Amino acid sequence: MVASMDVPAKGGFSFDLCPRNGMLEKKGLKVPGFRKTGTTIVGLVFADGVVLGADTRATEGPIVADKNCEKIHYMAPNIYCCGAGTAADTEAVTDIKVMLALPLFSVELIVLDHIYTRFIHMVPQTLPFATMGSGSLAAMSVFESKYKEGLTREEGIQLVSEAICAGIFNDLGSGSNVDVCVITKGKTEYLRNHQLPNPTTYVSSKGYNFVQGQTEVLSTKITSLKMKGEVTIGDAMEE
Template sequence: MDSGHCGMLNEDGIHVDMDRLKKGEVNLGTSIMAVTFKDGVILGADSRTTTGAYIANRVTDKLTRVHDTIWCCRSGSAADTQAVADVVQYQLGLFAMHSGKPPMTQTAASIFQELCYANKDQLSAGLIIAGWDERFGGQVYSIPLGGSLHKQKYAIGGSGSTYIYGYCDANWREGMEEADAVNFVKGALREAIRWDGSSGGVIRMVVLTRKGADRHLYLPDTDYAVTYGAYYLRISLRFASCSLNVIIVLFACA
């Protein structure tokens, strides 16, 4: 595991080889990133998924919970990354149940790395794992294609990361306050979405600290300026569920 060059992105950015995707496979395209700050870590991602030139989903959630304060950002094949995340979530659940204590972020990153390396010829997956634990605080690990593991102060990945290397190098500061770190992530993802055709939609974030996970949502119609927290997400899901129920009833009565 390479713990040197923390925060340097010249060789550790995650890029996905598009030729490895199967015909018609849903691709997360993507702009993903994770940063450490004074009290924890922040993960962020856009929400666009594509199948070739077709936008398959405009509001995909690329931030996946694998334990209470350990999450991952997914890029590459949607199916591959979801399958790997599901396996890791199961393994961490077993670990917590048997040991009686929450797993460390390093443990989760090692499981991700083992799975990606053992199946490197079959998987198209670029992952960023970030979390907070009592022993080491906030940590960020990146796993590019091939299954190597890199510990960093911050990591960026996906097709949109190509356009924000300079932005991140110029604006990154170690030990930022939460508000500054949120603005850093939001600014980087806004630039990636602006220039990368495979990135778009809303910006999602997860802030992980000693207090747990706090989700943020930023919409493009406000130029990603307004924060919609967990309450807005719950209300949106509730309305979506009600709308689906109404549609089902209408079809049943037709």
């Protein structure tokens, strides 16, 4: 007779709290929302290796938090991954060199001669090209219409750059510049800010010339506020 022993719970989703959450929602507790993230990341296989690319816009909801962040992360001399999702999670995961699927977090893992893409709750897939992030549909349209086997290095870089630009110009969550990483046998090239498709070219026709650290005050309006329960001298005299 084998003695019974406690077996650790298997991994996966637990729905034990679903009845409780439903009851709290019926009582008026608002279910927490989620924040939409934005990114365009791509990768393709060319004749001698792989090319991957990413935009450089980091957002916090509707706010552009960083115009030139890095989304291509080093994992090993011939292994890089592009992060799409919660930036803190992508950096933490790649720092420990482990591939995970976290909430609101998906990554593309690019290995020499192959592209492995992993979506949330899905097993890795090996593909000749892949796109992810909120701008992935725009980028995929470029790949599906122009990708071919046996691309040269220059053709691969050009196609990746074009796909990232498609995300930058058609997705509000993507923007700024184009980063490219080329991985070949025994060599890796990280082309930081390979393209700058959004240069600042606006020049005011009025010829403003502000002194650094100083902005002209056009008008001033001061409104006196009265705290609740506070009585001013004028009010007291009227009473």
